[in-house]
Amino acid sequence: MQIPSDMTAVEISSYGGPEVLKPVTVPVPQAGPGQILIRIAYTGVNRPDALQRAGNYAPPPDASPLPGLEAAGHVAAVGEGVTRWAVGDAITALLPGGGYAEYAVTAADHALPVPDGMSMDRAAALCETFFTVWTNVFKRGELAAGERFLVHGGSSGIGTIAIQLAKLRGARVFATAGSDEKCAACVELGAEAAFNYRETDFVEAMRAEGGADLILDMVGGPYIPRNLDALAMDGRLVQIAFLQGSNVEMDMMQVMTRRLTITGSTLRPQSHTAKAAIARALEAEVWPHLAGGTIGPVMDSEFALVEAAKAHERMESSAHIGKIVLKVA
Numbered sequence: 001m002q003i004p005s006d007m008t009a010v011e012i013s014s015y016g017g018p019e020v021l022k023p024v025t026v027p028v029p030q031a032g033p034g035q036i037l038i039r040i041a042y043t044g045v046n047r048p049d050a051l052q053r054a055g056n057y058a059p060p061p062d063a064s065p066l067p068g069l070e071a072a073g074h075v076a077a078v079g080e081g082v083t084r085w086a087v088g089d090a091i092t093a094l095l096p097g098g099g100y101a102e103y104a105v106t107a108a109d110h111a112l113p114v115p116d117g118m119s120m121d122r123a124a125a126l127c128e129t130f131f132t133v134w135t136n137v138f139k140r141g142e143l144a145a146g147e148r149f150l151v152h153g154g155s156s157g158i159g160t161i162a163i164q165l166a167k168l169r170g171a172r173v174f175a176t177a178g179s180d181e182k183c184a185a186c187v188e189l190g191a192e193a194a195f196n197y198r199e200t201d202f203v204e205a206m207r208a209e210g211g212a213d214l215i216l217d218m219v220g221g222p223y224i225p226r227n228l229d230a231l232a233m234d235g236r237l238v239q240i241a242f243l244q245g246s247n248v249e250m251d252m253m254q255v256m257t258r259r260l261t262i263t264g265s266t267l268r269p270q271s272h273t274a275k276a277a278i279a280r281a282l283e284a285e286v287w288p289h290l291a292g293g294t295i296g297p298v299m300d301s302e303f304a305l306v307e308a309a310k311a312h313e314r315m316e317s318s319a320h321i322g323k324i325v326l327k328v329a
């Protein structure tokens with residue numbers, strides 16, 4: 001594979017709104033030991049990219065300053081010591097950053113094969129959401145078959161995958177979303193019920209079901225005490241974002257009296273080894289279902305790489321259902 005010295009990328013020219021995303025020409029990165037260079041076909045757009053763009057989510061010190069946490073494409077070069085992949089392999093990968101570009105490097109063991117029969121646009125929409133849902137719903141949240149699971153933002157990139165994986169696990173799945181159309185999409189994906197939070201009180205709705213054993217929340221703020229109210233005895237709350245803020249005054253008594261657990265995590269700063277372990281678990285337990293078509297990403301829209309600003313505008317409008325991707329090649 002011929003690798004050019006320069007490539008088109010989209011950079012965060014200064015912190016601000018979508019308009020700060022600007023096409024630039026930069027050198028193609030090189031794969032170091034244990035890394036692969038990916039010729040990107042499609043790259044996924046995620047909320048954390050918007051947080052980074054706004055100056056609220058700094059990349060780790062060794063990561064590319066370019067946004068972009070996941071991509072699909074072909075291996076263009078392998079670094080020293082890489083045996084799993086060869087040039088030309090079709091892969092989807094979690095990136096430390098740098099996905100808004102024609103080429104990106106990542107750790108070889110943070111990549112997975114493109115599931116059999118899956119197109120590159122769909123493959124690009126997998127890693128950030130699947131890694132996040134796997135680690136927070138099943139590892140931290142320990143969701144088990146038969147439990148009642150509530151996910152807020154059910155129509156988000158994260159939510160659409162959380163619904164499908166929880167259903168696959170045999171849980172009873174509930175979701176909240178901001179419109180009837182979004183709620184219908186959640187039910188179509190496998191939620192037993194979805195509550196339009198503009199009309200329905202999710203606390204009452206979940207209490208009527210006996211309470212949630214696990215809640216995956218990205219909203220925070222006023223949802224935090226309400227989440228505790230909605231949990232069943234021994235229930236768990238896993239926080240993956242705070243779209244409505246992280247400062248809250250609340251009575252913690254029921255954490256003790258009802259034996260509740262509050263936890264959370266962010267994916268990006270986790271160790272190389274932790275991310276590699278998530279990749280291997282997903283490949284063994286989830287990838288066969290993607291290849292079989294039982295589950296899959298929900299695709300909202302596609303933009304050209306150089307139109308990344310438009311993609312962010314769409315994401316921040318919250319009009320989308322599922323994933324937004326950028327077409328690179």
Ligand SMILES: NC(=O)c1ccc[n+]([C@@H]2O[C@H](COP(=O)([O-])OP(=O)(O)OC[C@H]3O[C@@H](n4cnc5c(N)ncnc54)[C@H](OP(=O)(O)O)[C@@H]3O)[C@@H](O)[C@H]2O)c1
Nearest residue numbers: 046047132153156157158177178218240241243265266267
């Ligand atoms: N911790 C981690 O490791 C990790 C990793 C990836 C993503 N995340 C976080 O997970 C969340 C989902 O990510 P994503 O890429 O799937 O994003 P996304 O598709 O843009 O979804 C975000 C959803 O949140 C709802 N929302 C937006 N602003 C809101 C607000 N101010 N208050 C309440 N709800 C709001 C919207 O749904 P409605 O219209 O239904 O309100 C929207 O669909 C993001 O907050 C992201 O930062 C965390």
